[in-house]
Amino acid sequence: MAVYTDVSEGELAAFLRNYAVGDLLSYKGIAEGSENSNYLLHTTSGAYILTLYEKRVERQDLPFFLGLMDHLARKGIVCPLPVHRRDGALVGELAGRAAALITFLEGMWMRRPTVAQCREVGRALAAMHIAGADFPLTRPNALQIDGWRKLWAGARDRADEVEPGLVAEVDRDFAELERNWPENLPSGIIHADLFPDNVFFLGEKLSGLIDFYFACNDFYAYDLATCLNAWCFEKDHSYNLTKSTALLAGYRSVRPLEQAEVEALPLLARGSALRFMLTRLYDWLTIPDGALVQKRDPLEFVRRLRFHRNIRSAAEYGF
Ligand SMILES: Nc1ncnc2c1ncn2[C@@H]1O[C@H](COP(=O)(O)OP(=O)(O)O)[C@@H](O)[C@H]1O
Ligand SMILES: N[C@@H](CCOP(=O)(O)O)C(=O)O
Numbered sequence: 001m002a003v004y005t006d007v008s009e010g011e012l013a014a015f016l017r018n019y020a021v022g023d024l025l026s027y028k029g030i031a032e033g034s035e036n037s038n039y040l041l042h043t044t045s046g047a048y049i050l051t052l053y054e055k056r057v058e059r060q061d062l063p064f065f066l067g068l069m070d071h072l073a074r075k076g077i078v079c080p081l082p083v084h085r086r087d088g089a090l091v092g093e094l095a096g097r098a099a100a101l102i103t104f105l106e107g108m109w110m111r112r113p114t115v116a117q118c119r120e121v122g123r124a125l126a127a128m129h130i131a132g133a134d135f136p137l138t139r140p141n142a143l144q145i146d147g148w149r150k151l152w153a154g155a156r157d158r159a160d161e162v163e164p165g166l167v168a169e170v171d172r173d174f175a176e177l178e179r180n181w182p183e184n185l186p187s188g189i190i191h192a193d194l195f196p197d198n199v200f201f202l203g204e205k206l207s208g209l210i211d212f213y214f215a216c217n218d219f220y221a222y223d224l225a226t227c228l229n230a231w232c233f234e235k236d237h238s239y240n241l242t243k244s245t246a247l248l249a250g251y252r253s254v255r256p257l258e259q260a261e262v263e264a265l266p267l268l269a270r271g272s273a274l275r276f277m278l279t280r281l282y283d284w285l286t287i288p289d290g291a292l293v294q295k296r297d298p299l300e301f302v303r304r305l306r307f308h309r310n311i312r313s314a315a316e317y318g319f
Helices: 008-014 059-074 115-132 144-164 166-178 218-231 241-254 257-287 299-310
Strands: 026-030 037-042 046-052 092-094 097-103 185-189 197-201 205-209 216-219
Touching: 008 037, 008 092, 046 144, 046 166, 059 097, 059 115, 097 197, 115 185, 115 205, 115 218, 115 241, 144 166, 144 257, 166 257, 166 299, 185 205, 185 218, 216 218, 218 241, 218 257
Parallel strands: none
Antiparallel strands: 026 037, 037 046, 046 097, 092 097, 185 216, 197 205
C-alpha cells in the first residue's frame, strides 16, 4: 500500500475548498502504487484522485507532469486531467506535501495481460510518443545512467546481501552500458514507467494511461524496451515471445521504428532492467519493514538483466 502521508478529514475538507469540486463525501487511501500517497475521493461532483508527492518527485517538475497530462488528454490520449484550483494553480499544499487533484479514470489494470492487451499497449505507447512530440516543456531523464549511479552508490554496499555476487555483476553491467549507450536515437516525451499497473482496461480495450511521474525526454525506443520488461515476462520469469511480438507490432503499426532503434533494443532493454532493479534494490534496502508500502522484488529485474545480456540480435524479441 502506498500511503506515506496521512490526511485528516478536516485538513482535506479545507484543501478542497480551494477547488470547485463540491463537498467531500468520502475518501480512502489507495492500496496500490509505490511512489506517492494516493487517495480516492468522492465529492458531490464526482470521483477524483488526490496525490501527495513524495520522495522521488521534485516539486519543480510538477508543472511538467501535470501539464503533460493536460496536453496528452487534449490530443486524444486517455489519461487523467489535472483539476485547476480556484486561483488557477494546479498544485497546492496538504499535510506538508505538494498535492494535486486529478480526474478518476474508469477501468482496471491487468495482473495477467493477454497478447491482445500487449498489442494495445504497444499502440498506446506509440500514440503517446506522437501526441507528446509538440509538448513545449522538457525534462531530462533523472533516471538515466548518472541517476542509476547515485542509486547504486546508496545500495552497493549491501547488494550482496540480496544476491551473493550481485555487486560484481552490476559493476560489469555499468561498465558495458556506459561504454555502449547510444547517443542519437529518435527521442521526445516518454512515459518511462508504463507497467501494467499504469494501464487501465475495460475488457480487452485499453481505457487509459496513468502515473506520468517519471515522464521525461529520452529515446522512444527506451520506453519501448521498458514495456518489453514490464509486459512480456511471465510470473515464472520466462520471456513470452508471443506477447513481445504483439507489443512490437502494435507499436510499429502506429510509429514505425528506424533500423538503429531496432538494433539498440537489446542494450536499451538491459539498461531499463538495470534502472528498475536499482530503484527496487534501493527501496528494498531503505524502506523500513512495516511501512505501508509493498516493496517490489529487485531480483525479478536481475533475471531480466541476465536475459537481455544473452540476446544476440533484436530479432529474438519478436521482430
Ligand atoms: N486517475 C486515476 N483514476 C483511477 N485510479 C487511479 C488514478 N490515478 C491513480 N489511480 C489509482 O492509484 C493507484 C496508484 O497510482 P499511481 O499513480 O500508480 O501511484 P504511484 O505513483 O505511487 O505508483 C493506481 O494503481 C490506481 O489504482
Ligand atoms: N514500476 C516500477 C515501480 C514504480 O511504481 P508504480 O506503481 O509507479 O508503477 C517497478 O515495477 O519497479
